[in-house]
Amino acid sequence: MNCAECRENLVACVEGLLDREESLQCQAHLETCAACRTEHAAITRLQRQLVARGQATAEVSLVEPVMRRVHREQFKPERETIMSTILKHRWGFGLGATASAAAIILIALLSTPKIQAAAVEVMTKGAQAVAKLTTIHLRGQLRTEPQDNFSYINPDSGFYTIELWKQFEPELKWRIEKPGRVAAMDGQSTVMLIKTANLAVKVPKPTKSAFDTDWLHKIANLSNTITNELKNAIAKGWKLNLAEERAADGRTKKVVTIEAKSGLPDNDYLKNSFFDNADTRRVYAFNDQTELLESVKIYIHAASGDKLIFELDQIDYNQPIDPAVFQLKLPANVSWFQNEMQMLPDNEKYASMTAEQATRAYFEALGRQDWTEAEKFRRSMVDDQTKQIVGGLEVVSIGTAFTSKNYPGQFVPYEIKLKNGDVIKHNLALKKDGKTGRWWDDGGGF
Amino acid sequence: MDLTDKEYVERCRDGHQEDFRVLVDRYQKPLFAYLAGRLRDGRQVEEAAQESFVRAFLSLKKLRKPESFYSWLLGIAGRVAKEQLRSLKHRQQDCEVTESIMANVADSREDYPLEEAIAALSETYRQVILLRYYEGLSCQEIATRLDLPLGTVTKTLSRAYTLLRQELAARESAEPTVNQTELP
Numbered sequence: 181m182n183c184a185e186c187r188e189n190l191v192a193c194v195e196g197l198l199d200r201e202e203s204l205q206c207q208a209h210l211e212t213c214a215a216c217r218t219e220h221a222a223i224t225r226l227q228r229q230l231v232a233r234g235q236a237t238a239e240v241s242l243v244e245p246v247m248r249r250v251h252r253e254q255f256k257p258e259r260e261t262i263m264s265t266i267l268k269h270r271w272g273f274g275l276g277a278t279a280s281a282a283a284i285i286l287i288a289l290l291s292t293p294k295i296q297a298a299a300v301e302v303m304t305k306g307a308q309a310v311a312k313l314t315t316i317h318l319r320g321q322l323r324t325e326p327q328d329n330f331s332y333i334n335p336d337s338g339f340y341t342i343e344l345w346k347q348f349e350p351e352l353k354w355r356i357e358k359p360g361r362v363a364a365m366d367g368q369s370t371v372m373l374i375k376t377a378n379l380a381v382k383v384p385k386p387t388k389s390a391f392d393t394d395w396l397h398k399i400a401n402l403s404n405t406i407t408n409e410l411k412n413a414i415a416k417g418w419k420l421n422l423a424e425e426r427a428a429d430g431r432t433k434k435v436v437t438i439e440a441k442s443g444l445p446d447n448d449y450l451k452n453s454f455f456d457n458a459d460t461r462r463v464y465a466f467n468d469q470t471e472l473l474e475s476v477k478i479y480i481h482a483a484s485g486d487k488l489i490f491e492l493d494q495i496d497y498n499q500p501i502d503p504a505v506f507q508l509k510l511p512a513n514v515s516w517f518q519n520e521m522q523m524l525p526d527n528e529k530y531a532s533m534t535a536e537q538a539t540r541a542y543f544e545a546l547g548r549q550d551w552t553e554a555e556k557f558r559r560s561m562v563d564d565q566t567k568q569i570v571g572g573l574e575v576v577s578i579g580t581a582f583t584s585k586n587y588p589g590q591f592v593p594y595e596i597k598l599k600n601g602d603v604i605k606h607n608l609a610l611k612k613d614g615k616t617g618r619w620w621d622d623g624g625g626f
Numbered sequence: 627m628d629l630t631d632k633e634y635v636e637r638c639r640d641g642h643q644e645d646f647r648v649l650v651d652r653y654q655k656p657l658f659a660y661l662a663g664r665l666r667d668g669r670q671v672e673e674a675a676q677e678s679f680v681r682a683f684l685s686l687k688k689l690r691k692p693e694s695f696y697s698w699l700l701g702i703a704g705r706v707a708k709e710q711l712r713s714l715k716h717r718q719q720d721c722e723v724t725e726s727i728m729a730n731v732a733d734s735r736e737d738y739p740l741e742e743a744i745a746a747l748s749e750t751y752r753q754v755i756l757l758r759y760y761e762g763l764s765c766q767e768i769a770t771r772l773d774l775p776l777g778t779v780t781k782t783l784s785r786a787y788t789l790l791r792q793e794l795a796a797r798e799s800a801e802p803t804v805n806q807t808e809l810p
Contacts, residue, residue: 191784197765223787226794229740234759236662237655242672246650246679250643295641423644435644 181205186216194223248486251421251437299422302434302466307403309471315501316400318344320476320492327360327376329623331392333458335480335487344393345505346400352386353506354400356393363391364508371508379560380510381517399476399492409438409462416441425465432468437461461486472497515561521613521620530556531617535581535610538619539592542608543578546570546626547596558621566626572599581610589622630749635692638683646683653696654679655760657703660741664707674710678703696752697745743793751786758783 181189186209192198193206210217310316321339324332330342346354355364363372370383372391383390389397398405413420421437440460459481465474476492524530533541538557545553549571551562562570579593589611597603609622629637631652637645657678661671682699689698744755757763757771765783769776 188784191787192780195765195780195783197780222791226787226791230755230759233659233740234655234762237658237760238762240655240658240675242654242658242675242679243647243650245672246654246676247644247647249676249680250646250683295643298641421643422641424642425644 181209183209183213183216186210186213187219190216190220190223194220194227244486251419251439295420295422299420299436302422302471303409303436303464305471306464306466306473307405310402310473310497313402314349314498315347315496316344317346317494317496317499317501318396318400318492319494320490322358323487323489324358325360326358327374329392330356330358330361330363331395333480333489335482335489339491342396344396344400345501346397347501347506352388354397355505355508356396361391362508363393364506365390366506366508371510373508373510373514377560377566378511378514378563379517380514382519402473409440412440413438424468433465433474434468436464436466438464458489460489515563518559521559521616521618523616524556524618527616527618530619533619535590535592535619536578538610539594539608540575540578542621542625543573543575543594543596547573547575557619562626569598570626573597576603591624630693631695632692635686635689635695638686643683646679646686649695650679652756653699656696656741656744656756657699660700661703661707663741664704665710670710674703674706678706681706693749700742700745739794739797740790743790743797746793747786747789751782751789754779754782755786755790 186206189198189202189206193203198206210220320342322342323334323337324340325334325337326340340359342356342358344354344356351367353365353367355362360376361372361374363370365387367386369385370387370390372381373379381391398408412418418441419439423435423437425433425435427433438461440462442459461479461481463477463479466472467474473495475495476490477488478490479486480489530538542554542557546562547570549567551567554562574597576595576597581590581592583590587609589609591607591609593605593607595603595605607624609624610619611622612619631649634645634649654675658671658675661674665671665674678699681702689695744752747755753772754768757768758765763771765779766776769779772779
């Protein structure tokens, strides 16, 4: 191997790409040629620098933070024009929830940037594509607690499956299920079973939505979702964005992003605890060819950054649903939630309590296993499993009640010690019953 | 096969702003290394890198040579770094970098002209260098990714080395600068 051949192969040699014979020839030449050795050393030095750079930056991940900032910068509020002001007011007074999609497009085109208008158009086409739905089935994953409310979200929880079946014709029926709860409306009544508490709640009439399932129904009722999302985006200054994505199979999707604001201050107790109380980024992906909604992702804006809390990855349109799906099978020993609280002979004693006093009285009754007394603060029986847990508890402290803008009750901080030694610190949600004036346990307890 | 920088820039300008994601992904690591050579603090580096990309995005329409996106980006980053060094009060938003990355980068801090030299390469050579060292692909993997024969990749890499060394040699006697002609 001469100098020219050697230098031609030096990078390949440093990279280890030569076969054994070529490599030996190269090494042999380097041993005899000082000039080529110098060249080899320079290439090796450069390679080391490059390798070090690559290794040092291996964990750098700027794509998501940059794109979030790009979105924010791109949709900074524009100066309000006279026209947009007029239109905003006209929207409020002249157009109601029954406004046609065409009218919405017109307003959005006039009052929002070009991309936002394009996003509106994509969503509107998506709505038109599902205008004649007879059934829909949604299946997704939600960061929540299995037994908690259907709309309860917790960015620190794991993902649990949540599923909706909905029949629009000939008669509205629906069912929503997550691991610890299931609710169904069979056309006659609406029933929810809290599996972990073996507690059932019945609304003796058909409903369009119940038991904190509104957010999922909204997604299922796509035409209404679009109307409401656009109405909110315009009225509240929410931002719409549109992007194209290419799937692995080559299909393209139109992706509409909506930045939704709850309007709650950051220090509100319920901020980001439920869908309606959360600042979220909602990402709707539409099939470019069929214009059908294919997936939904909802990110919560938390202090630590955006976090995916809900992902809808299966949507079945107009597929037959077995009628049995809408019939809820309840356990034989299920206990029922009381829709009405009963007046007590000494009702005034309880009605005059503060929320803190009611909390203490309630927990103390549970502690001494006086279930009759405890049930004066509840709208359901204390089930056997709960009795095993709370019997013998001691009240460590009761804090000062506080409120949340979106909750028509009060929260009372408490600390209790269970008989097994566990200490629980949490907030009891109490509502005041309109008829009896008594506080009752609406959650956060047992 | 991936599109070129020029094609991605043009798509972004045409309203496909999500395609900017590809450009961020393509240049985030060399940009980070470049800024790490100029700034001391990991948070500053990440913030400057984000700021550079955002300014680049907002100024894409002003970029006269879309094929020179990376060189132009480094120019923006150089100015952002200078601003940061002048400023006593640094914004610290959305920073997620770990100090361990910084500690590693700091080891090669004095080599930041390397990123400028890489920026001076034409896209064919720059792409192979970035894939090989910043993405950690083998030559065979690069050949597969770019749908090129292995021999072509090897030759391109070899030529890229030659050009890089020429560029670095030229910079040794000059003040480190990057393309300053197109201000965002």
